[in-house]
Amino acid sequence: xxxxxxxxxxxxxxxxxxxxxxxxxxxxxxxxxxxxxxxxxxxxxxxxxxxxxxxxxxxxxxxxxxxxxxxxxxxxxxxxxxxxxxxxxxxxxxxxxxxxxxxxxxxxxxxxxxxxxxxxxxxxxxxxxxxxxxxxxxxxxxxxxxxxxxxxxxxxxxxxxxxxxxxxxxxxxxxxxxxxxxxxxxxxxxxxxxxxxxxxxxxxxxxxxxxxxxxxxxxxxxxxxxxxxxxxxxxxxxxxxxxxxxxxxxxxxxxxxxxxxxxxxxxxxxxxxxxxxxxxxxxxxxxxxxxxxxxxxxxxxxxxxxxxxxxxxxxxxxxxxxxxxxxxxxxxxxxxxxxxxxxxxxxxxxxxxxxxxxxxxxxxxxxxxxxxxxxxxxxxxxxxxxxxxxxxxxxxxxxxxxxxxxxxxxxxxxxxxxxxxxxxxxxxxxxxxxxxxxxxxxxxxxxxxxxxxxxxxxxxxxxxxxxxxxxxxxxxxxxxxxxxxx
Amino acid sequence: xxxxxxxxxxxxxxxxxxxxxxxxxxxxxxxxxxxxxxxxxxxxxxxxxxxxxxxxxxxxxxxxxxxxxxxxxxxxxxxxxxxxxxxxxxxxxxxxxxxxxxxxxxxxxxxxxxxxxxxxxxxxxxxxxxxxxxxxxxxxxxxxxxxxxxxxxxxxxxxxxxx
Numbered sequence: 001x002x003x004x005x006x007x008x009x010x011x012x013x014x015x016x017x018x019x020x021x022x023x024x025x026x027x028x029x030x031x032x033x034x035x036x037x038x039x040x041x042x043x044x045x046x047x048x049x050x051x052x053x054x055x056x057x058x059x060x061x062x063x064x065x066x067x068x069x070x071x072x073x074x075x076x077x078x079x080x081x082x083x084x085x086x087x088x089x090x091x092x093x094x095x096x097x098x099x100x101x102x103x104x105x106x107x108x109x110x111x112x113x114x115x116x117x118x119x120x121x122x123x124x125x126x127x128x129x130x131x132x133x134x135x136x137x138x139x140x141x142x143x144x145x146x147x148x149x150x151x152x153x154x155x156x157x158x159x160x161x162x163x164x165x166x167x168x169x170x171x172x173x174x175x176x177x178x179x180x181x182x183x184x185x186x187x188x189x190x191x192x193x194x195x196x197x198x199x200x201x202x203x204x205x206x207x208x209x210x211x212x213x214x215x216x217x218x219x220x221x222x223x224x225x226x227x228x229x230x231x232x233x234x235x236x237x238x239x240x241x242x243x244x245x246x247x248x249x250x251x252x253x254x255x256x257x258x259x260x261x262x263x264x265x266x267x268x269x270x271x272x273x274x275x276x277x278x279x280x281x282x283x284x285x286x287x288x289x290x291x292x293x294x295x296x297x298x299x300x301x302x303x304x305x306x307x308x309x310x311x312x313x314x315x316x317x318x319x320x321x322x323x324x325x326x327x328x329x330x331x332x333x334x335x336x337x338x339x340x341x342x343x344x345x346x347x348x349x350x351x352x353x354x355x356x357x358x359x360x361x362x363x364x365x366x367x368x369x370x371x372x373x374x375x376x377x378x379x380x381x382x383x384x385x386x387x388x389x390x391x392x393x394x395x396x397x398x399x400x401x402x403x404x405x406x407x408x409x410x411x412x413x414x415x416x417x418x419x420x421x422x423x424x425x426x427x428x429x430x431x432x433x434x435x436x437x438x439x440x441x442x443x444x445x446x447x448x449x450x451x452x453x454x455x456x457x458x459x460x461x462x463x464x465x466x467x468x469x470x471x472x473x474x475x476x477x478x479x480x481x482x483x484x485x486x
Numbered sequence: 487x488x489x490x491x492x493x494x495x496x497x498x499x500x501x502x503x504x505x506x507x508x509x510x511x512x513x514x515x516x517x518x519x520x521x522x523x524x525x526x527x528x529x530x531x532x533x534x535x536x537x538x539x540x541x542x543x544x545x546x547x548x549x550x551x552x553x554x555x556x557x558x559x560x561x562x563x564x565x566x567x568x569x570x571x572x573x574x575x576x577x578x579x580x581x582x583x584x585x586x587x588x589x590x591x592x593x594x595x596x597x598x599x600x601x602x603x604x605x606x607x608x609x610x611x612x613x614x615x616x617x618x619x620x621x622x623x624x625x626x627x628x629x630x631x632x633x634x635x636x637x638x639x640x641x642x643x644x645x646x647x648x649x
Contacts, residue, residue, distance in 0.1 A: 038616060
């Protein structure tokens with residue numbers, strides 16, 4: 001048996017490793033996607049006061065601290081049985097939508113987008129934001145920088161700090177905004193909406209006008225018919241900060257809609273011997289292995305699945321784009337994994353529009369921003385949508401609010417099974433008997449998981465130490481017969 | 487990440503203070519801050535890619551302190567790395583821009599970027615456990631790491647003053 005190994009593990013980024021095993025005929029026998037897991041978080045938290053969690057959880061991950069900050073603050077509200085004032089909720093939601101727009105920008109332009117903009121077969125050195133700039137011009141690079149600066153400024157104003165936010169706490173927020181700050185944020189939000197529309201146009205011009213890309217998006221090897229999960233508001237529209245979780249089946253029919261505190265009735269976790277990370281699945285359908293279809297409990301929690309699980313977007317321009325996406329791709333639900341990029345920028349636009357609506361809300365400058373908790377703390381569950389998937393925080397405390405148990409299901413963990421399945425399908429679709437495995441082929445396999453915007457380690461940063469990607473192809477005796485470095 | 491820039495020289499400590507040895511850059515930055523009061527800006531951060539670029543923007547010189555896993559040296563080894571060493575390295579990440587991309591991007595976009603960038607990193611074991619505190623070899627090397635950082639920083643400040 002030959003083994004093709006894609007091992008992009010660098011230092012702290014929590015990267016995975018893809019092993020593709022070939023049989024003697026040179027066809028894909030199996031694939032394994034392994035992830036180093038961060039251990040010890042629960043033990044770290046147990047014994048600490050629960051109100052510290054919104055500040056501790058931002059430190060798990062340098063990529064989406066805002067998501068953990070919000071999920072944690074909401075879980076604390078639940079633990080203390082407190083309803084937060086409307087102004088506090090709107091301030092949190094404003095911060096969260098601005099964060100969402102910024103995070104989706106980074107993924108589209110720097111991480112996932114280059115596959116399309118520069119092309120999946122382009123040399124690795126060009127498949128990055130520099131390649132994007134080379135292809136579409138410096139103007140885009142400048143806009144991306146400005147988008148990031150503006151989102152950071154708003155997050156700093158609302159969150160106290162722009163990396164490890166501190167303002168959300170049990171019962172509300174610690175800081176409101178003045179009319180002057182509101183006006184500044186409103187100007188930024190107007191810019192975000194324009195940027196969202198610009199991004200849709202970039203996608204339209206570069207991806208949708210290229211038939212080869214559209215064919216790739218719609219190809220069988222990148223299609224996976226499974227359940228879709230996402231948070232929805234009271235009108236079943238996509239929601240990032242609050243609501244109920246809705247799951248639709250592969251035909252788009254509602255399977256379940258649940259409140260955060262019911263998550264254990266809906267989701268269970270499967271264990272495989274070759275990885276420490278667990279595979280969440282829908283309990284009532286059951287774990288049937290890495291297979292698609294209505295009888296398999298595997299679900300996705302991604303931008304695309306959020307759009308599939310909802311009846312629409314909460315804002316007008318995003319709704320227009322939502323309708324166009326489903327019309328273009330043949331109706332709802334869409335199971336084309338690569339359409340996740342399109343869904344992501346529709347969410348970017350929606351988050352921008354939502355932020356603009358919120359900052360124009362007369363209550364946003366209100367001064368009643370916190371309800372001091374008075375009830376005895378017990379247990380609380382919260383769910384937000386992190387950019388890369390549904391995020392659940394569950395805390396149990398004693399009567400003093402000291403943590404006894406902590407359980408988190410982070411965004412990407414939800415997608416562990418579908419990512420594994422997507423890689424398998426892409427590898428089988430691309431590597432046939434006699435195929436010469438090229439850099440372009442391996443990158444196209446990687447595109448299957450990059451679409452999910454995966455972030456496994458919840459680790460922090462990266463310095464030097466990046467290792468070149470080494471691909472080893474081995475014969476059945478384990479000897480390397482081909483080595484590809486990229 | 488937005489910071490209030492007061493000086494032209496920056497000490498940037500990178501790391502996560504609840505990820506064991508990964509905190510080494512932050513701890514060293516804190517100590518160095520005490521040794522050079524008011525002469526340099528000191529930032530502790532757990533960020534990557536664009537955010538590093540945003541922090542570095544506008545400074546003339548930078549000392550970067552971090553942990554690194556090369557698996558080529560025993561834990562506690564101190565490595566000085568140069569920006570040029572990354573010229574031919576392609577960042578591999580499904581989620582971040584690596585430093586090489588940051589440097590290239592800043593250049594391409596004509597962002598005012600430090601002319602002097604010095605990087606020192608300490609070799610650590612891959613940190614996969616959420617825990618506070620350093621391992622023995624890393625703790626033992628911390629004073630030397632601070633010393634090395636301080637010495638480089640003195641050079642940077644000297645270079646700035648003689649320009």
